[in-house]
Amino acid sequence: MARNIRTREGGRREEIATAAARLFREKGFSGTGMRDLAGSVGIEAASLYNHIDSKAGLLREICFRIADDCSTHLRDLEATPGLDSLRRLESITRFHVRMWIERLDEVLVATNEFRSLEEPWLEKFLHERRIYMRQVEGIISQGIREGLVRPLEPYVVVLTIMSAVRGIEFWHRSRKNVSAASLEESMVDLIVNGIRNDTDGTSDTHGPALP
Amino acid sequence: MARNIRTREGGRREEIATAAARLFREKGFSGTGMRDLAGSVGIEAASLYNHIDSKAGLLREICFRIADDCSTHLRDLEATPGLDSLRRLESITRFHVRMWIERLDEVLVATNEFRSLEEPWLEKFLHERRIYMRQVEGIISQGIREGLVRPLEPYVVVLTIMSAVRGIEFWHRSRKNVSAASLEESMVDLIVNGIRNDTDGTSDTHGPALP
């Protein structure tokens, strides 16, 4: 609201980008034609090019918006004082869960279709993703050293956190008798409990810093 | 070995199917051309049709082979006596982890490209998947009733188990300083510990049947 006033110019571009995210998600990047996209916003294919540069550009925007949002969250989190590594991991998990709940189209496209990125961009995207995962892996390693996280292979823990949330794809449209809030709590709970070190027996609050 | 003798007829078809799984995984179903596929087995596109019916048929075979293997494993497991629900869930988890380690191409195609299945088949595939997930959900519900599994939303637990293993996609080709065996143990451990009910404090063996 309030941003829908004067949506005449500029709003069209956003409308196309939103429709593209949805179509790329449903049919894949190479399975989506510009005529599909044009039809879904009610114009002819040629008219799209008054608003966008290329099909590749649409994909690029989606992928890097998601990548940027992830690294921004992580940077903000690193700058927040007073959080132990387990709480940091919970925050990261919750951030991903919410992205998958609230922005499914974009997140799925960035996850599944990034391989269709053209070449300086594909490498850049993979690089940023690698950096991100290494930072999260660092937090996990720290958690293990502090005794807050179970002593598992840190690399495997990152992979598991990042992919477990993909289950949310199935939840969408399926039975909504599980609410978004309940889904979020169950999944964060499940993941955080999977990694938390419970040797001391505490179960629901943050673990103490063992020597 | 021993199956590569007399690979003249029939072996060609298998070679094409294997190459198709790989290409469909790397470039997507609609991103893969029959000329790509032909080139990867060293013949012309037209020659493929002496061995296969259609591009769609190749996808269909991959998807249903995976679907069948999953439901066969589950049926065998249900017929195995003496396993509590937590052990059954561990067996299912381990089965999926191994599929993702050993048969990445096929599993990824069945997971990501099934949407390109044509119509009586797409519905059939989705139906079988729904049935499978409901059965697993049933085991989880039973585990919760018996006190072996933490009291979470069962539907969310199925989703999480089935998607957590997708992290293995990243492991492939990346740094193999984590061995397949170590990956398998860490991931099964992480998932099973995430769902196990630890109210009694036991940590590494199977939980007792609480009243």
Added chain:
DNA sequence: CCTACCGATCGGTAGG
């Protein structure tokens, strides 16, 4: 297993 080729569709441009 090949050459030659089919009609359809692709992303995108010209010009208004």
Added chain:
DNA sequence: CCTACCGATCGGTAGG
């Protein structure tokens, strides 16, 4: 924002 159209590529067939 449209009509008209470009060259390239698509899955697949004919015929040998």
